[in-house]
Amino acid sequence: MVTRSVEYRQGETVLEGYLVYDDAVQGQRPGVLVAHEWTGLGPYVQGRVEALARLGFVAFGADLYGRGIRPATPEAAAAEAAKYKSDRQLLRARAAAGLAELRRQPAVDPARLAAIGYCFGGTAVLELARSGAELCGVVSFHGGLDTPQPADARNIRAKVLALHGAADPIAPASQVAAFQDELRQAGVDWQLVLYGGAVHSFTNPAAGNDPTKGAAYDARADRRSWLAMRQFFAELFAEEEGRSPTVAE
Incomplete structure (x- = not known):
């Protein structure tokens, strides 16, 4: 596996992403952008980037906050995330900068790109999709849907896949219902x-x-959501290649 930090920019802001791919794989392959949760690009999301690379993708952890900005407390993370939740155009621009950097990688097939995000990052990739970005698919893991x-x-x-906790108090049923109405009225291919x-x-x-704290790990939901993402990608990229996917994929 090749792993490296990648410096890039959005406007005048210096960003530092995390790129991982398997250099034993020949030719171009699909690229997956990964958007971090509210604590910034750290070990958790880096682990997800590495897991995607082991599946054969070129994976790039985007930096939505800026080089060196990695909030260390929930209070600091909430304050940092709020800057972007209140300025969705800036959030879209940061996500788009990461996508552009991924697209520039020589091993990436620019016609086969997807984006996934966790919590705050789920919000980011959905906003990236709403901006009209050229993507095959986006996946939100317990993201804000508003x-x-x-x-x-x-x-x-x-195509949109939202993987969501049915008891999530931060993005509750009312938000989920509004999200469904939004995509339904727009004629989006969504799950x-x-x-x-x-x-x-x-x-x-x-x-x-x-x-009871509103946020907690759930091993079954973690496993099931990762498998759902993999099946989504199998369908997505098989369609882009002009062939039908099979369940085994």
Whole structure:
């Protein structure tokens, strides 16, 4: 595996992403952008980037905050994330800069690109899709599903998969319902999977094991959501290659 930090920019802001790919794989392959949770690009998301590379993708962990900005407390993370939640155009621009950097990688097939995101990163990749970015698909893992501009769903070119905790108090049922209406009215090709009993951050062991706090790890939902993503990608990229996927893929 090749792993390296990649410095790139969005406007005047210096960003530092995390690129991983298997150099034993020949030729171009699909690229997957990974958007981090509210604590910034750290070990958790880097682990997901590495897991995607082991599946044969070129994976790139985007830096949405800026080089060296890695909040160390929940309070600092909430404050940093709020800057982008209140400025969705900036959030879209940061995500788009990461996608552009991924597309520039020589091993990436630019016609086969997807983006996934966790929590805050789920919000980011959905906003990237709403901006009209050229993507085959996006996947939100326990992400915020709301947007101040639901009409922008008409710009979505990607297929959308939302993997969500059915008991998530941070993105509750009312937000889930509004999200479905948004995509339905825009004619988007979308899927939503709800995991019973799962709350926010269900893929992250660092979230602890007490769901009454609103965020907690759920091993079953983590496993099932990763498998759902893999099946989504098998269908997505098989279609781009002009062949039909099989269940075995």
